[in-house]
Amino acid sequence: MDTETKGCACDCAAAVPPPPVSSLWARGGWLLVALPAWVGLYRSLKPLADLLAFRVLGLGPGSRLGEAVAFFAFDGPKVLMLLGLVVLGVSFVQTFISPEATRDLLAKRTGAWSNLLASLLGIATPFCSCSAVPLFIGFVRVGVPLGATFSFLISAPMVNEVALFLLWSLFGWRIALLYTATGVAVAFVSGWLIGLLKMERHLEPWVMEIPYEAAAASSTAMGFAQRLELAVQATWDIVGKVWPYVLGGIAVGAFLHGYVPAELLARFMGKSAWWSVPLAVLIGVPLYANAAGIIPIVQVLLAKGAALGTALAFMMAVAGLSLPETVILRKVLRPTLIATFLGVVTLGIVIVGYLFNFLM
Amino acid sequence: MKIEVLGTGCAKCKLMAERAEDAARGMGLAYTLVKVTEYPDIVARGVMSTPGLVVDGVLKCQGTVPTVAAIQALLR
Incomplete structure (x- = not known):
């Protein structure tokens, strides 16, 4: 550790206890089931949205309200699903990077x-x-x-x-x-x-x-299962925080789509x-x-x-x-x-x- | 034991304070929890990403919010 930085004795990341069940499933095996399920659902979003707007709600295809609702029912889940997958991947990669490491690179x-x-x-x-x-x-x-x-x-x-x-x-x-x-x-x-x-x-x-005495970067050394766990947690945090803005954006979009x-x-x-x-x-x-x-x-x-x-x-x-x-x-x-x-x-x-x- | 949560009050900082509280209470610790919310006080600890978690004057963690179990490991 650098002498110019005061020790961060520890680490949030390294302190994450290993998964209780060290089975293949808990260590990331669930991804093998979750990813194909994601793809299947993503591909059926369009027919499901049309079904909802034009059959279940009985709105006319081509009508302004119908088009706006169909747009929202398709785009809302689509963007949220994409966002979830993207944030998961990105959060995983980011377990390797910290602002402190960036600072040290730039100093x-x-x-x-x-x-x-x-x-x-x-x-x-x-x-x-x-x-x-x-x-x-x-x-x-x-x-x-x-x-x-x-x-x-x-x-x-x-x-x-x-x-x-x-x-x-x-x-x-x-x-x-x-x-x-x-x-x-x-x-x-x-x-x-x-x-x-x-x-x-x-x-x-x-x-x-x-x-001012800079604290050292948190260590980013850990195993795959821990990284995945942190990434899943970060995904819940981020998507849980931004989904209202995303849906709000899509609602504005749906309105523009149907009415403007x-x-x-x-x-x-x-x-x-x-x-x-x-x-x-x-x-x-x-x-x-x-x-x-x-x-x-x-x-x-x-x-x-x-x-x-x-x-x-x-x-x-x-x-x-x-x-x-x-x-x-x-x-x-x-x-x-x-x-x-x-x-x-x-x-x-x-x-x-x-x-x-x-x-x- | 003195637990300090460094952060100006964004959602992550509140979550950190809640989890730290849960963690300490779950372990039956005698503790005081202080929220450090002014920039000069946060910066003086050398922290660059909030929220930060300081236990008895030692910076344990910055930038991410660990799970309750992980915080308990840090408090031990």
Whole structure:
């Protein structure tokens, strides 16, 4: 263990007792039954939703209410099932990674390279916006450059792996990669600019003055069964927390799907409306939603004629910047730095939106 | 025994406090549970991901919420 870090005597992960029954079943054998069952159910969602909307409820196919209900009954379970599987896989991988390990990787870097690395690590590192302040201080105080710290803080909520896999399964790999690559680019350039501006003096004084001794990363050494158990637990936690937002997003989507004529959105969010990108971003910035909650809305916006760049910019603005996060960061950043952060990122997202509308 | 839960009050921090309480009570320990909610106090412990669990001044865990059984192993 590093001498500069105070010992974390122990470990939450390592303290998880081994499963009581050490049978093959408890050690992950259940996955062999659960995964085919998942696939079977997933494939029969569409006929089941149509059955519910048009037979059980007796709504007319083609009617507005019928289409909206069928959309919700199909998309709701579909997105939740995908989300569950994605979060399980991702949580399993994340038992190998911790924010502390990311911090240690970044502490020794300088220059643009540190911004790039921080933006990329932001994709996979587990991050909860409620930890933004301790994480910020932890990074800055062990010598991660301020710019790289921002690159991480911008990338982590905006380009997370859950968003990546959900976009992939709903829109295909092109859009998923496009979103990820441009999100990383926005985080990279914004953090790099903030670094160039040398804004260290715009931190609140206590950030650098408080006595600080970093605690060591929790150890991530454990067996497959333990990792799986932690992943299942994390999946319950996360899906249990975000499902209302996801269903809310799909309900809005279902309404748009059934009731809003395609031409209307095409007029407001289509390519020809030059002001649609900045407007979508300005609406998206103060809104707060998890990436998983915003994707169902984006799906419908696209289907109804919104331009790809406008829709992606909207999603980035909602997921990446939010009013609550800004209020939290105000505890460590002075107004000038907050304004610079918001300004640079907003501008970056608007540019990405225009770029895609222009290219596609 | 002094159990401290570090966190500003998000859902995970509340869950950690509940589980720590269950764990200590289940073991019949004499304990006091303190919720440390101010940023400077949390940061002073060197914690980077909340919630953190501190037992008698020693940081036991940060960033994840262990099960009640796992917390009992940490309290032993």
